[in-house]
Amino acid sequence: MVVNQIPFEEFHMLLHRQGLRVAIGPFNVCIHTSYKPLIEQLYLLYSHYRITQDEIAEFHVRIVTERSLRNPFKRNIRFLLDGQSPFESFPQEQALAVLEWGINLAIAVRVNHLLLLHSAVVEKNGHVILFPAWPGSGKTTLCTVLSYQGFRLFSDEFGLMDTQQQLFLPIPRLMPLKNESIAVIRNYLPDIVMGRPIPNTQKGTVAHVRPPEKSILLSKHTCKARWIIFPKWIADTPVKIEAISDSEAFMMLASNAFNYEALGATGFCAVADLIRSCDCFKLVYSDFDSVMEVLHQLTNET
Amino acid sequence: MKLDLPPHCQILLNGLTNPACLTRYCDSDWELLIRMARRVKLLGRLGLLVKEYGTWDQVPPRVSTQLTSGLVQVEKLQQLNRWELNRVLWALNDFDTSIIALKGIAYSLAAIPHASGRLSVDLDLLVHQSDLADIESLLVVKGWKHRPLSAYDEHYYRVWSHEIPPLVHAERETEVDIHHTLIPLTNRVKIDPKLLFDAAIPVKNSTIRLLSPVDMVIHCAVNLFQNNELANDLRDLLDLHDLMVFFSERTPDFWTWLIDRSNQLKLSKTVFYGLYFSQLIFNTPVPGKALVRLHARPGRLKLWIMHRLVPLALFPQHPDKPMLSASLARLLMYLRSHLIRMPLYILLPHLIYKSLRKIRFKSRKSRS
Incomplete structure (x- = not known):
């Protein structure tokens, strides 16, 4: 099953609820987010990836939104790897870039079998x-x-x-x-x-x-x-x-x-x-x- | 009192103590186990256990690759640690002093079983207070540097801490932590380092020395229950378990010596917690009469509270579903560790300073 074979609503649900698992090369990445603009971008850009809900995922990442400390009316997004935050928060518009960097970082710091x-x-x-x-x-x-x-x-x-x-x-x-x-x-x-x-x-x-x-x-x-x-x-x-x-x-x-x-x-x-x-x-x-x-x-x- | 752990902690504990049960783990158990083991620095240890038990080939491929990655990381860090020790000893070669290796590097040098699976990031050494200034300046001359520190942090290390600010060589990354005693100076509990040096043991073909077995065990317990905040410190409790199992099998009088020494150093309450929780969680064969011979033991109510809180703090949170009770346990353990580490007149300004700095740091980060 590939991402573009499921309707957007199901894709949205997966990301929002149990996490969407996709095969990216040799790794499975489990992504959680409820941030709608990111979900829309991912539906387009991840459309060819194979969905691997029943397999073990090596990386568990999340994009969460939070209030900015300096400006309480603005919301920021934060990247989490296994619930830990490796870098600061970013403006919401950057969600996709931050997710991609975060996954790269996770691969770079964790993978040593290759x-x-x-x-x-x-x-x-x-x-x-x-x-x-x-x-x-x-x-x-x-x-x-x-x-x-x-x-x-x-x-x-x-x-x-x-x-x-x-x-x-x-x-x-x-x-x-x-x-x-x-x-x-x-x-x-x-x-x-x-x-x-x-x-x-x-x-x-x-x-x-x-x-x-x-x-x-x-x-x-x-x-x-x-x-x-x-x-x-x-x-x-x-x-x-x-x-x-x-x-x-x-x-x-x-x-x-x-x-x-x-x-x-x-x-x-x-x-x-x-x-x-x-x-x-x-x-x-x-x-x-x-x-x-x-x-x-x-x-x-x- | 029995150990009452949430299911995700049980998955981790069973994996660490009973490799036979791993063959029955389903994919989702494995996935959770790997994530939690990594969180508490035990991924390499888990890899080593699976290898030793001979079930490596039965592990799902997506798990064995992660275990391999963990083992490679552990091996590399241990190599860096050994090399850093080699360089420190080289730099201090002409200086007549005695240096004791602590923690991870000491466990390797003492050939404690499973030490090769331990994730050790920093190199920890104990030196005589009287030689401290000379050692520090010798190392600085030979290329080690302090990381930039705020005036407050500098003061914290120099006046209150049991170690000087960490040193890192300009060409390398391993942090060298040089201790002059084992407990912060602000702590009510004191320790006389001279007693530790008198009992220290030489290492074959090296000028480095190790704490005596009982002192090594006591230091491990002190670190956990006096110096640390306990959150995610399961690895350190496992160290304690490993040390006690190893030494008690080799030395018939080990338990007697351990208790006598703890009483002598006036650390019996701390050692009590170490023995109690190591036995509770890892089934360490601590003889019943050992605990009774300790001079100071916590009261029933205090022990009941610690019994509830300590395991929740030591074990990692479920990575997707953190428990409020565990967060609370961690907060209480954090406060406890600070209360015993510093008197209130230092502690309150310290906590205020730390929180202010955190806020300033966060807002600076979000601005940049």
Whole structure:
């Protein structure tokens, strides 16, 4: 059963009463909220997720509304993980962004049975491409374009790696575009479903892109990685892709992971094996068409 | 008096004390168990129990991944703790003093069963008060720093507390808590650290020392029933249980020594609570005559009240349905812990300061 197969009223009831359980990649997330505007947004943006009411959920999250301390006439929303509040309250309009950040945070701090790389991940021809990058490098924007142009979305944020089998696990979540990227993507991909832009968040204006239905449908299909590409968007530069050394790739990948250190030797061996089995590149680009060309060339060579 | 626990607490307790029953747990029991165990820092412990009992393969996959995550976290924190201790001992190598390891790291060094499943975040050490200033400045010279503190907090640590403000090395994250005694100085109950140092035990191939077994048990009880607020402190009561089971099996006279020492240190009431609740909740085999030999014991009414309140505070709340009675128990335990920790003329300004700061902090947060 998928979210868009149940009527809105039932969806509303689930979120309000026992909590809605959806499969997001390898995890089940149980979401509780009674905040109607959020429920409406989720009904649209979560429409392809599988409902898993009878299964164990790893994450139990809630968005609750509360009165603002400074302005008693205003209401704020708060994110709760297992009843605990990891951050302060936010204006109501930001409910969706806060929910998404909260789930990311929960994954990042709790999951240690997988290696968590900080990377966008897509698949083509049965092979995974990793795009590890720091915030602000444009990886979400690039990932959005790729996932609607013939690549299968794994994640715009988490490279989830099963270290024993060297496999990557898809975790297709909403892709939060920031600031200028919102208009850029609207123009480039006019048909995709995107949530309302949320202004004044910690990261400026954010709008969430719904992941492609097919990527969610295939989210149990794991793959091995073949390419690691460190992307950087720089205005008005011609596209350039160049190979980098394994050692450089290792340092960049390991120093930008969520739980590399916590995994100790397991993490070290996993990243070393990963680098050995992949071709590593640096990519500079400014327009999507030329990037697509370069990537198609790269993936079809094999 | 019997233990009367709400059903969700029973799920946690059975899981921790009787791994055999876990094979009968349904998915929703498991889900609740994992959430509550994590809340009271016992997820790693639970993972270790399931592994030891050999039923890992029968656990639902969505549970075993979470247990693995818990175990990885525990292992990493213990490694960081060991490394921090190594660095502290290195930094103080030329300084002639004796240092006692406390709590988590001490349980590992003493090879207490299940210590490898304990979530230990900070490194706790006990030093001589007379060496404290030298040790602190040596560590600061070698790269440890205090976190920024308000003038009030600085005063709190320096004048009233049993430890100095936490130290963290610039390149690492593990907090080092250096104690000069085991009970806050404002507490009516006092302890003479010299007695602890005199009885301390060396560790093989290291300059670090450990409290003697009975002192280790007493410290654990003191921490729970004198220093802490008890909310979600089930892990610490389980530590106490582990310590007593381990030492009493190895040392025939353990109980006699424990009682004598508690009486000598004038901590018999605190130790009474430790023995009482460890036995009540974890079935620790405390001999009946041990309790009677303690010089100070709570009166019947007081014990009846504590019997009602302590388990409700120690066990985690149901994550979706918090109970009012448990919230009340926690509030009362919080007040109790402060009342015994400080005289009223310090306590009242302290609580006012803390509440004001909380409000200011909250409004600053919501402004930013």
